[in-house]
Amino acid sequence: MEITLAHYLVLSSVLFAIGLIGVMRRKNLLMLFFATEILLNATNIGFAAIAHFHNDLTGQMFAFFIIAIAASEVAVGLGLLIVMYKRTGKIDLDIMTSMRG
Amino acid sequence: MFEVVAFYLFAALTIAMFTITVMTSQALYALTAMAAGMIFISAFFFMLGADFLGVVQIIVYTGAVMALYAFGMMFFDTTRTMVEKRENPRTIFILGVLAATLVVFIFISPIISTHLETQYPLEAASGNSQAIGMILFTKFLVPFEVAAVMLLVAMIAGIVLAGKKMDKSLTLMAEEEIALMGANEAKPDSQEGAH
Structure with a gap:
């Protein structure tokens, strides 16, 4: 039994x-950020697996840039969350109804 | 053999940790479980021969991102149990299962239909970090610089958003007071311009 590309893609x-x-x-925005980090990490595993099984470094480069994007997302998103918490005292998705959507 | 054992062990651990992150109602549990999951994910990178990526994963995610989230958790005081309103959890699970099957098809279909072609093959002679450096500074130089500018922009945005007026509590002020504060700040600037 051997670990193939399909194993990693299923994972x-x-x-x-x-x-x-x-x-x-x-509903909590901080917890929502955690879930987006999980999404980004899942794609990273896929990229790295394809890079390994196709003998190609491009996948690793993509994963590398995704990590950079995740880092900047956290910086900007946490700043916005702090402003929202200072203004409203909550970080709840349900209170973001100022646009009457 | 060892690879099989390691793969299944770390797969089970990662899935368990991320499930805790998604399902728990304690923010502290979610944070620590996600930090552990990030470390376990780096094990997959090491198994796949992507040493540099694994090290970057540990340093950036569990070093920088988790520290930022820990700061955010202390700031937001989410250590108590969160009360999240749920209307219909069954719909969410059905949607999740549907999305999972969809994603599996998305991943499997290009592998079956067409065979991907190798663009930048791995060189057996040099190590992974060396090969990454060679490709990063030749083929991917422009994206690398753009990513650097993006990180700089994100850093400035973070400082401006979070660092400004840390001494005043915007939550305890009324909307008029905030507007007044903005007007007072704008006035000295215009006087300076007059001089």
Whole structure:
């Protein structure tokens, strides 16, 4: 028995599905950010696995840039959350109704 | 053999940790479980021969991102149990299962239909970090610089958003007071311009 590309892709899909469930069920914005981190990590595993099994470094480069994007997302998102918490005292998705959507 | 054992062990651990992150109602449990999950994910990178990526994963995610989230948790005081309103949890689970099957098809279909072609093959002679450096500074130089500018923009945005007026509590002020504060700040600038 050997670990193939499909094993890693299935694992990546499972983690992606866990992240999707988190995105769909969370109402707290900080917890929602955690779920998006899970989504990004799941795709990273897929990229690294394809890079390894196709003998190609491009997948690793993509994963590298995804990590950079995740880092900047956290910086900007946490800043916005702090401003929102200072203004409203809550970080709840349900109170973001100022646009009357 | 060892690879099989390691793969299944770390797969089970990662899935368990991320499930805790998504399902728990304690923010502290979610944070620590996600930090552990990030470390376990780096094990997959090491198994796949992506040493540099694994090290970056540990340093950036469990070093920087988790520290930022810990700071955010202390700031937001989410250590108590969160009360999240749920209307219909069954719909969410059905949607999740549907999304999972969809994602599996998305991943599997290009592998079956067409065979991917190797663009930048791995060189057996040099190590992973060396090969990454060679490709990063030749083929991916422009995206690398753009990513650097993006990180700089994100850093400035974070400082401006979080660092400004840390001494005043915007939650305890009324909307008029905030507007007045903004007007007072704008006035000295215009006087400076007049001089």
